[in-house]
Amino acid sequence: MAQVKNKQIVLKNYVNGFPKESDMLIVTSDTINLNLPEGSNAVLVKNLYLSCDPYIRGRMSKTKGSYIDSFTPGSPIEGLGVAKVLESGHSNFKKGDLVWGGTRWEEYSVLNAPETLFKIEQTDVPLSYYTGILGMPGMTAYAGFYEVCSPKKGEYVFVSAASGAVGQLVGQFAKLLGCYVVGSAGTKEKVDLLKNKFGYDEAFNYKEEQDLDAALKRYFPDGIDIYFENVGGKMLDAVLPNMRLNSRISVCGMISQYNQEQGDGVRNLFHIITKSVLMKGFIVTHFYHMYPKYMEMVMPLIKQGKICYIEDIAEGLESAPTALVGLFSGRNVGKQVVVVARE
Structure with a gap:
């Protein structure tokens, strides 16, 4: 069974006021198995791009500061991203699929709720767009x-x-x-x-x-x-x-x-x-059921050059804390994306 070290960004402790880079730790977990257990319904992915979004701040507080539950200190930060499926126990996904949706701030993730993932069908645009204009x-x-x-x-x-x-x-x-x-x-x-x-x-x-x-x-x-x-x-x-x-x-x-x-x-x-x-x-x-309708509208606009999208790209998982903190001082220009790995 293949095993690798898994670099992660974890929340050190709950945050008061403006978040700081020191509120997050870059750690390397013991190991992660690159094979799913027999009968698993999960999806194992390699994370490619992570999305830095303001709503993440609410999940860094102990009191419920968001419409999603707070993070657990010591655990990887969760967010949206683009990933490649390495192994799947779920009938909707297979090895090699590209997906966007809920993942964690780490190199590899075992996702036990693959219903939060969308399969990427169109790859003739930058994959990072699925953290932004197409996500x-x-x-x-x-x-x-x-x-x-x-x-x-x-x-x-x-x-x-x-x-x-x-x-x-x-x-x-x-x-x-x-x-x-x-x-x-x-x-x-x-x-x-x-x-x-x-x-x-x-x-x-x-x-x-x-x-x-x-x-x-x-x-x-x-x-x-x-x-x-x-x-x-x-x-x-x-x-x-x-x-x-x-x-x-x-x-x-x-x-x-x-x-x-x-x-x-x-x-x-x-x-x-x-x-x-x-x-x-x-x-x-609450509007995700309209995603196919949105894609029908926006993809032609992108391909015809009638709409443009600006990204602020940070390279490497270790750059994620700085990128997230920068959102709250307006440091980013456009959509803040973190590159974990390029396919």
Whole structure:
């Protein structure tokens, strides 16, 4: 029975405040068998790409800070990734299949819930795309924009954290539909990306704005029809007075709040009443049944060059802690991906 050492990234202990690289340890486990036991229903995979996503922060806290259970200190961090099947006891997968879905931050994983995996059928695009535009972030942008917001041509759309894994897609979807789109980001480089690469009509650096309400009035003198919420806190408070009658807010995430013990208060909620605003949060897994429909839409757009996707690639499993921590200071430009191994 073949055995190998298995490098892993484990959570050292529960985290308070901003995560640090030292909250995670790079360890080499004793050994992992590269054969499954007789009768196993599991899937043994070699991890190729790992996805760094903000929701992971919630799972690093002892109290339930996410819609998924907290991690166990001393155990490998869990997340989404792309992997190659080395051996399968499950009828849906066979040796050599490429898959994306739930895995762990390690070189090899035995996955006992293979129903969380999607088989990769189309390989004429970068495999890393299945951590982003063809994976969970892509589905998040699709569901949050089209299903939650019910957009119409000509509407005014605002996207916060607009250059991130989800935001860059929302803006492009909105432009393809014929909307007026403005995004916010945290650096000049990201603002330039939004306007010159992703086709946003306008973009601004929120860190340079003394008054977010005034900034939004500058770009949306007639108000906002759709706000795709990725930030929360002060940004949400500034957006609410600028929403139009019968507008919609899709609440995808609130990254400004993830590392706070006490979240920011939002004072302008009364505008939800006076402007008949529909504000709805959503969990992307509730829309995974729509994945085939999404793929039918997005793959031709990628191949025809009508949509682009920017990735921030970190090489090597050992780079994962730095990559994850960087999400919360805006260090990444585009979707943060960690390369564990190239097929």
